[in-house]
Amino acid sequence: MSVELCIFLFGSPEWEMGFTDNEIESGEMFREKARELYERLNDIAELVDKLVLNGWTLKGGMYEIWAYKDVSYEDAYTELVELGVDPKDVILEEIDM
Secondary structure: EEEEEEEOOOOOOOOOOOOOOOOOOOOOHHHHHHHHHHHHHHHHHHHHHHHHHHHOEEOOOOOEEEEOOOOOOOHHHHHHOOOOHHHHHHHEEEEEO
């Protein structure tokens, strides 16, 4: 068995910024989102480094990164915890490859 791990990166500007029929009155909302995205992507970069060092294969998607490894779900879950990753922050599923 293998596991598949999904890490969400970011969504479209409409999702991320909450664009609907709201007027944009200043650039502050963009500055706030820039700070948030910087922190989020920096955390993801740290996670990617940890996964690569531990033998995961990673591939990019449209809004996410997919990681694969030939281990059981339980072993992957334990590994994530040992790496300091909260398994609730990612999507982890067992798959047939």
